Amino acid sequence: MPACRFKPLLAEWRLVLSLDPDQAEDNKDGEMEYMLLTDILGIEDYMGDMDFKIAGTRRGVTALQADVKLKHGISLKIVMEAIQRGFEGKAVVLGIMNQTIVRPRSEKKGNWPVSEEIAVPIHKRSRFLGPGGLHLKSLTAETGVQVFPVDESKYCLFAPSQVAMDEGKEMIEKWLVEEREPQLEFGSICNAKITEVRESGVMLSLHPAMTPVWLLLRVVHPSALGLEVGHEIAVKYFGRDPVSGQ
Structure with a gap:
């Protein structure tokens, strides 16, 4: 730091x-x-x-x-x-x-270590970290940039030089870029596609640009309701979870 x-x-x-x-x-x-x-x-x-x-x-x-x-x-x-x-x-x-030298240099040299804070929305955190932190490991291996968490939605990037910082930020931007999400109205009824079926419930996709969410079925197995991958069902939208961002 x-x-x-x-x-x-x-x-x-x-x-x-x-x-x-x-x-x-x-x-x-x-x-x-x-x-x-x-x-x-x-x-x-x-x-x-x-x-x-x-x-x-x-x-x-x-x-x-x-x-x-x-x-x-x-x-x-x-x-x-x-x-x-x-x-x-x-x-x-x-x-x-x-x-x-009388005072500190106003301009940094190209080989000076640099640091910068970036904001990552909670619902994009999984894209930023990657499976098992794979993205952060590849970021350090390829550019030398290290990532330190500041809070739930902020991270500090520490790079050995400005060139490395620019390369690292370019990689991060590619991970976070996505299709524009639709603005769903709170309480609205919309169609969701089933992408995965488990004993506890089904995974639903409201839109290709949105992170899939779990629908828990605590009473019966999804197969008892005839739910299969690829089926569409009507659901009511109540916004994102304030903790997970989903």
């Missing part, structure tokens, strides 16, 4: 606390000799007694992280010094960044 966007430039600074091994084990009152090193190569992180990271803008902090390996913790003095050193280092990095 897309992350939060900040208008000011952001930078991170990393520090490592280093103590004498004997002092780190024995000292419990927080008074100890120490060194704060800039973590550049990674070996300091492995050998150090605390890994400290600070990120933010010139005006403040957006994230802090500290991995303390000492049994008895660290003193407030070390914490405050680490934050101060982090602010100073962060300011240096931001100064270098400002020499290259």
Whole structure:
């Protein structure tokens, strides 16, 4: 999912606390000799007694992280010094960044990841997902576009580039395109064709462009009423189900 966007430039600074091994084990009152090193190569992180990271803008902090390996913790003095050193280092990095770019680019590059929300009517959800999610699997395999549900009728598309997003949306449009559905009047009587017969009822098609619906027969088997595939029966239309969309 897309992350939060900040208008000011952001930078991170990393520090490592280093103590004498004997002092780190024995000292419990927080008074100890120490060194704060800039973590550049990674070996300091492995050998150090605390890994400290600070990120933010010139005006403040957006994230802090500290991995303390000492049994008895660290003193407030070390914490405050680490934050101060982090602010100073962060300011240096931001100064270098400002020499290259002052503000975020207004236009995205063609290879930047992009995201977009699309609305899918509930009654078209089965066409969008495909049998067993087959459409979504093929969408990711062919274009790299991933789909995340937002709510009942909205989905978020995440693509590795704008080109991939355009290809993915074209595939989705083909799945969702359909013949224009007739606007049936609530309570009207219309003819429906039986497309499938089961013990519990029959599947009815009101129109080729509409999703077939089940007519449950709780008393008798459809064959007892002479109902067969291809027969047409008169039904009363009461609108779509608010949950399934059928």
